[in-house]
Amino acid sequence: xxxxxxxxxxxxxxxxxxxxxxxxxxxxxxxxxxxxxxxxxxxxxxxxxxxxxxxxxxxxxxxxxxxxxxxxxxxxxxxxxxxx
Numbered sequence: 007x008x009x010x011x012x013x014x015x016x017x018x019x020x021x022x023x024x025x026x027x028x029x030x031x032x033x034x035x036x037x038x039x040x041x042x043x044x045x046x047x048x049x050x051x052x053x054x055x056x057x058x059x060x061x062x063x064x065x066x067x068x069x070x071x072x073x074x075x076x077x078x079x080x081x082x083x084x085x086x087x088x089x090x
Contacts, residue, residue, distance in 0.1 A: 013038045022083065025063035028072070033061045035079040050078040 014034040047057040
C-alpha cells in the first residue's frame with residue numbers, strides 16, 4: 007500500500023538566503039501535489055538521494071539540477087541586483 011503524503015503548507019514568500027528555505031518550498035510543492043519523494047524524483051529525472059539532499063539542504067547539488075527540480079515542481083525563483 008502506498009504511503010500517504012501529507013501536504014506541507016507553503017512558507018511565506020521571502021527572500022531566498024539559504025538552501026534550507028528553498029528546500030522547504032520544494033518539499034511543500036511536492037507534498038501539495040500528493041507526490042512521494044520517489045515519484046517526485048522520477049518526475050524531475052533526479053535520484054531520490056538528490057531530491058532528498060535538495061529538500062533537506064544537505065550536501066552539494068548542482069545548480070542546474072536544483073533549477074530543473076524547481077521548474078518541474080512549480081517553484082519560481084526571481085533574482086534581482088541588490089544594493090552594494
